[in-house]
Amino acid sequence: MSFFNSFFGITDLSKEQAVLCPFPHKTDSGETYLENKPSAHVNTTEKLFHCKACGRGFNETQFIEEVFGCDYITAKKVQMAFMTEETIEDWDLTTEISKETASRARSLGISDTVIESLKIRTPNNMVERNVLAFPVEMYGALLDIRKYNPGAVPKIKSNRGAISGLIIPFCNLQNTADGDPIFICAGEKDCSLASTHRMNAITITGGEKAKPVCPKLFANKKVIILYDNDDAGIDGANSLAEFLYPFTNKIKVVTGFHEICKEKGEDITDFFMKYKGTVQQLMAYVRAT
Numbered sequence: 001m002s003f004f005n006s007f008f009g010i011t012d013l014s015k016e017q018a019v020l021c022p023f024p025h026k027t028d029s030g031e032t033y034l035e036n037k038p039s040a041h042v043n044t045t046e047k048l049f050h051c052k053a054c055g056r057g058f059n060e061t062q063f064i065e066e067v068f069g070c071d072y073i074t075a076k077k078v079q080m081a082f083m084t085e086e087t088i089e090d091w092d093l094t095t096e097i098s099k100e101t102a103s104r105a106r107s108l109g110i111s112d113t114v115i116e117s118l119k120i121r122t123p124n125n126m127v128e129r130n131v132l133a134f135p136v137e138m139y140g141a142l143l144d145i146r147k148y149n150p151g152a153v154p155k156i157k158s159n160r161g162a163i164s165g166l167i168i169p170f171c172n173l174q175n176t177a178d179g180d181p182i183f184i185c186a187g188e189k190d191c192s193l194a195s196t197h198r199m200n201a202i203t204i205t206g207g208e209k210a211k212p213v214c215p216k217l218f219a220n221k222k223v224i225i226l227y228d229n230d231d232a233g234i235d236g237a238n239s240l241a242e243f244l245y246p247f248t249n250k251i252k253v254v255t256g257f258h259e260i261c262k263e264k265g266e267d268i269t270d271f272f273m274k275y276k277g278t279v280q281q282l283m284a285y286v287r288a289t
Contacts, residue, residue, distance in 0.1 A: 003060055003082040004042050004049065006139040007067075017042045021051040022067060069216025069247060077163045078213055086142040088119070091135045095121040100130035108150075108189060109273045111196040118169055118192060123147055134188045136162070136205060138170045146205060148188055156188065164206025165213040172202050178220035179250075184240070186227040190268040194226070197272060197279045208236030211243050222250040224286055228267040229258040256285035 004010065008019040021040040024032045039053035047060040058066060064075040097115070101122040105115050114120075123133045128149065136144035144162035149155055158164075167173050168188060176182045183201040185191040186208050194201035204210045208227055212218070223244055227233035237253045244251060260277060261270045271277040 001082060001085055001087075001141060002044070002047060003064055003079055003139075004044060004047060006082055006141045008042060009140075010042065010044060013044075015043060015045050017044055019049075021054060021056070023051065023054055023056055025054050067216065068214040069219075070213055074165070074213050081143050081163050082141055084141060084143065087140055088135060088137040088142050089140070091119060091121070091137075091142055095124060095133070098122040098129045101132055104130045104150075105132055105192075108192070109196060109269065110189075110192040114192050114195045117195070120192075132188075134168055136166045136168055136170075138166065144205065146188055158205065162205075163213070164204075164210045166205045167212060167214070168203050168205065170202075172200055173214075173217055176200060176221050179222065181222040181224055182218075183224045183226055185268055186233055186236070187267075190226070193269045193272050199279065204240075208232050209239070211240065215244055215247050218244050219247045220250075221248055223248060223252070225251070225253045226257070226268050226282075227253075228265055229255070229261050229263070230265045233265075233267075252286060252289045254286050254289045256288055257282055 008017065010017050018038040019040050019042050020038050021035055025035055026032055035053065040049065040051035042049050048057070049063050050057040061072065061075045061079050064070065064078050065072060068075065068078070070078070097120060101120070102115065105120055110120070119135050121133050122129055123131055123145065126147070132148040134146040134148065135142055136146060143166055144159050146168070147157045168191060173182065181200060183194055183199050185194050185201050185203050187203055191201045191203035204212050209232070225237040225240055227237040234255065241251045241253050257271050257277070260275050261267065271282065
């Protein structure tokens with residue numbers, strides 16, 4: 001598999017593939033539009049992209065840089081990650097959720113709807129049957145499995161060699177329209193709780209210091225960062241805001257809810273579960289920021 005194959009949904013083995021150009025085109029009168037008939041081609045053997053209409057041409061690494069707004073080193077890491085043969089469909093077919101994992105997820109406040117939407121399962125290769133495994137998917141490719149085991153050290157693990165800065169769930173970022181809010185939470189558990197309360201939430205793999213590999217996908221969105229009440233959370237939130245600012249100036253680092261979550265390290269999960277906070281209360285803090 002490759003990034004081009006996943007991004008464009010290429011499934012056959014033909015060398016030359018006609019694809020829709022993802023970059024804006026202009027009419028003769030200067031109006032901007034996205035095409036609905038293919039004017040671009042991908043050479044799947046040499047991993048090259050070229051659009052006859054707008055003239056853009058990139059190799060796969062350059063294409064990732066252009067689409068994601070990332071630097072060359074990050075683009076190379078993404079390119080390597082997409083060399084996997086695993087897909088999210090494989091995850092659906094080969095994994096199940098044990099009673100213990102489901103019970104533990106519910107005890108953390110995660111709804112059955114969110115368990116299913118995030119495809120939380122039990123890892124096949126672990127003795128413990130109550131671990132929460134979060135698949136990390138992008139354009140259908142399965143790039144990592146985040147295994148969450150409260151009480152263990154460390155409590156969350158990625159697959160060996162997996163890159164940080166991926167988005168869970170990626171579809172939430174993809175489907176957020178310009179001008180709409182998206183909530184960035186500190187970890188899979190907080191993201192799951194926010195999603196349970198019907199918030200358009202994501203998390204970034206790798207912890208509160210991690211930066212997303214795809215900052216350009218946040219362009220023109222209202223970004224609301226809800227990190228933990230500790231130095232790592234506050235510093236990480238401010239650093240993330242600065243990182244995303246070139247792509248959107250609609251960013252809020254929300255710390256007002258720390259008035260409720262006063263203890264060091266308390267988070268959105270504590271806000272909802274320990275202190276019985278509501279979305280309405282949380283949004284009041286967002287508006288006041």
